[in-house]
Amino acid sequence: MITLTLLHPIKSTPIQSWKFDNESVIRIGRATDNNVVLYSAVVSRHHVELRRAGLQWKIINLGTNGTYMKGSPITQVTAEDGVIFSLARSGPQIQIHLAKYQSKISSDLQKLEFEMRLPDRDGDTVTAEDVTKPIPLPQTSLEPELAKKGYPS
Template identity: 45%
Template structure:
């Protein structure tokens, strides 16, 4: 099992999540035929792929703006539990849980989806939202 969560840009709490139990290839990008669709101008139509093999999961970058782990661009890299990837040097972030933490994430998913987050930027007044009220379109 692998689980991914799109993180809020400032609070680093999940605003959208995906899970798969029997999938060995996951495509991420802006195009509607990806498994994970991320609406951001920084994200390429076909930005990255996650591949599972006998040794675990790998992430491969195909994006023009790059994929970053720990603020370093990657071409291909092994995925580790709770890895955070960023699309472009300043784009959206996704956190990845692999099989070992997938069931733990599933148990906490409902709790996380009700967590209050506070947004402060020029487009939003200082206010509190329950993150299920926020969509990707509101953020990016």
């Protein structure tokens, strides 16, 4: 789930919010076919798209007056929980709130990418490096018979 909150231009307090549960693309702009419609002269008809990319959201500028974060223009950035962006330099400001479980899952997956730890039979830790090592197979009673028939051991 993602929540978008329109902030007051001076006080930065919430004015209006929109919640989306299952959308993969959220469109923001002045046109009435957008998911979020903002009536402001500096907002383009199709100004910004938020696109889900796996567990993350991308903020993509489409507007002719630009989309800004912390005063700098953006083309495309990954959204983080609590981030604020503005449509045009002095236009409406929107804050993004990501579901807490989504942020937690994303954080946990990132940790797993760096190091995988599994307990082995003795309770010791097995690292990702250990997992990639070849495992020696136990010798079986068939190996001498197979060797006689010309199979490599």
